[in-house]
Every structure is written in structure tokens, then in C-alpha cells.
């Protein structure tokens with residue numbers, strides 16, 4: 001959909017007035033109308049690196065979701081302010097792990113005598129609180145582009161890994177990339193006593209997966225893969241690792257949003273691609289590659305509703321507030337949490 005030219009012009013004027021004092025980051029799942037104003041676009045890992053790479057910019061406008069803006073606040077200098085154009089842009093997966101629940105699980109592991117051997121790992125898609133917990137307990141943050149390295153580092157350090165909050169990224173990484181079996185993993189359900197597991201299961205498990213998932217990627221099913229393979233001979237199925245294990249197993253290629261973009265850039269003209277990730281990105285890829293047959297893996301439409309909350313009017317409002325000398329929707333993480341979350345984020349950035 002084309003954006004309203006008057007709105008585009010307002011955003012352009014405001015951005016120009018702000019000059020290099022403002023740096024706009026855009027996640028690949030953002031709408032086209034927003035992404036056109038991003039100084040840098042990226043996956044979660046690249047955006048975390050980029051947020052830290054512009055210490056001269058006083059204001060970082062983060063077009064993405066809350067946990068990304070929190071991480072940017074942690075990684076940027078004290079004088080820099082991180083802004084989220086709509087405070088309701090959260091992430092349902094990140095909300096599935098609450099600090100009190102995670103601390104309760106850790107107490108249980110302590111009582112069972114397994115906490116000392118367990119290294120906690122959290123996916124970037126978690127609150128700063130959870131990252132702080134992980135940093136306090138010797139663990140690391142990961143994103144979909146470095147999950148294997150983070151998990152290898154963690155498993156080498158302990159003899160057990162506690163992976164938060166995305167069960168699918170955790171399972172897909174250890175089973176597909178690291179040679180673990182499905183039986184090496186158990187699923188910890190925070191809503192059940194003892195996580196829904198026996199003490200023995202917890203003691204024997206190599207990988208304890210938190211029962212969280214992404215509601216967008218959870219919609220892709222094995223049927224979608226079977227159906228598209230029947231309908232489009234020779235199709236390449238390319239999915240994000242937040243998809244269910246059976247979907248990832250049936251796919252041809254798996255990777256982060258940045259990986260997906262690069263795979264399409266390298267694809268042969270005339271080739272067909274069914275992509276299992278958020279729709280704004282798939283649409284953009286289809287438009288960028290008219291010489292290739294790019295389609296959405298599911299037949300139904302699915303956007304990430306919280307990513308989509310950041311629209312052009314919210315971006316304009318943010319920029320015009322800044323022009324007026326006000327700082328709207330600043331995201332800040334308190335000192336102690338930020339300190340330990342930074343330990344876990346720095347550990348990720350230092351992974352070999």
C-alpha cells in the first residue's frame with residue numbers, strides 16, 4: 001500500500017530538521033511506510049550492534065518492539081535517549097517469561113542441586129529483567145543469528161542449559177545444529193507445579209526449554225509446507241527458527257530475518273521461494289525480487305500485530321515532538337537490571 005504523500009513529506013521534513021541528532025533503527029518486520037525512514041535496518045542482532053555504533057546521536061528512535069528498545073538503552077551511552085514510537089509495541093513471546101516465574105524455576109533447580117551446573121540463556125526476545133537474571137547467573141543472551149554459538153558456549157560451560165523464552169528456537173538449534181536428540185530436551189511450563197516435570201526429568205535433561213513461543217511463527221504448520229510443495233514444484237522453503245520443530249525439519253533453509261534477505265539476494269532468477277516469517281518482510285522481498293517467485297508460506301495473512309503498531313503517524317508524532325524539544329516515549333532500564341543485562345549482552349557480543 002502506498003503511504004499518504006502528505007504524511008511522507010511531514011516525516012521527511014521533521015527528520016531533516018533533526019539531522020544527525022536522531023538515528024532511526026528499523027527492524028525488518030516494520031511496515032514499508034516506516035522502513036523508508038530508517039537509517040539502518042536489520043535483524044535483532046544487527047540492530048543491537050548498530051544502536052551502540054552511533055554515540056554521537058542524542059536520540060535513537062527504535063522502530064521495532066519494546067525488548068529491542070530496552071536492549072538499545074542498555075547498550076548506548078548514558079547521554080543517549082532511546083525512543084519507542086508506540087509504547088504498546090510489545091512482544092507476546094517476551095511476555096511469556098516473567099522474572100518472578102523464572103526465579104521460581106531457578107529456586108527449584110537450586111533445591112534439586114542442578115542450578116550450579118546450569119547455564120541460563122535467553123533469547124533477545126525477552127524483557128531486560130530476564131536478561132539481568134541471566135547476566136547475574138553467568139549466562140548469555142542470543143539472537144536467531146547466533147543461537148548456536150551461544151548454546152555451544154553455554155553447554156561447554158555447564159552440563160545443562162536453561163533456555164528462555166522461545167522453546168522453538170532452543171529446540172531447533174540444539175537438535176538441528178548441535179546433535180542433541182529431542183529426548184535431551186524437556187519443556188518447563190511455568191504455569192504448572194515443578195514446571196510440569198518430575199525431579200528426575202529435570203535432573204536428567206541436558207536442555208531445559210521454557211514453554212514460550214511466537215504467536216506469528218507458531219501459525220506455520222507442516223501442512224503449509226506439504227501444501228506448497230505440492231502446489232509449486234521445485235519450491236524452496238525458507239523459514240525463521242521461531243517456527244515449530246516439524247516445520248523447520250521440513251524446510252530447506254532456516255535462518256534469521258537478515259539471513260532470509262541474503263538468501264533471496266543470492267537466489268537464481270526464476271526460482272520459487274515460500275517464506276515462513278512475518279508478512280511485511282515477505283511482501284517487501286516479493287517486491288524487491290520481481291524476477292523470482294516469492295510467496296508467503298501460509299495461505300492466510302499474518303503480521304506481527306505489535307510490530308505493526310509502529311506506523312507512519314506514530315513515527316511523525318515522535319519526530320515532531322523531538323523537533324519541538326520534547327522527548328516522547330523514552331525507554332529506560334534501571335541501573336542494576338541494566339548492569340547485569342549488559343553483562344549478558346556483552347557476553348553475546350563477545351561470542352567467538
Ligand code: 13P
Pocket residue numbers: 028042043044045125143144145214240242255256257258
Ligand atoms: P530476527 O530479526 O533476529 O531474526 O528476529 C525475529 C523476531 O521475531 C524479532 O522479533
Ligand code: SF4
Pocket residue numbers: 065090091092093094125214215216217278304305306307
Ligand atoms: Fe515477538 Fe513474534 Fe512479533 Fe517477533 S514476530 S516481535 S517474536 S510476537
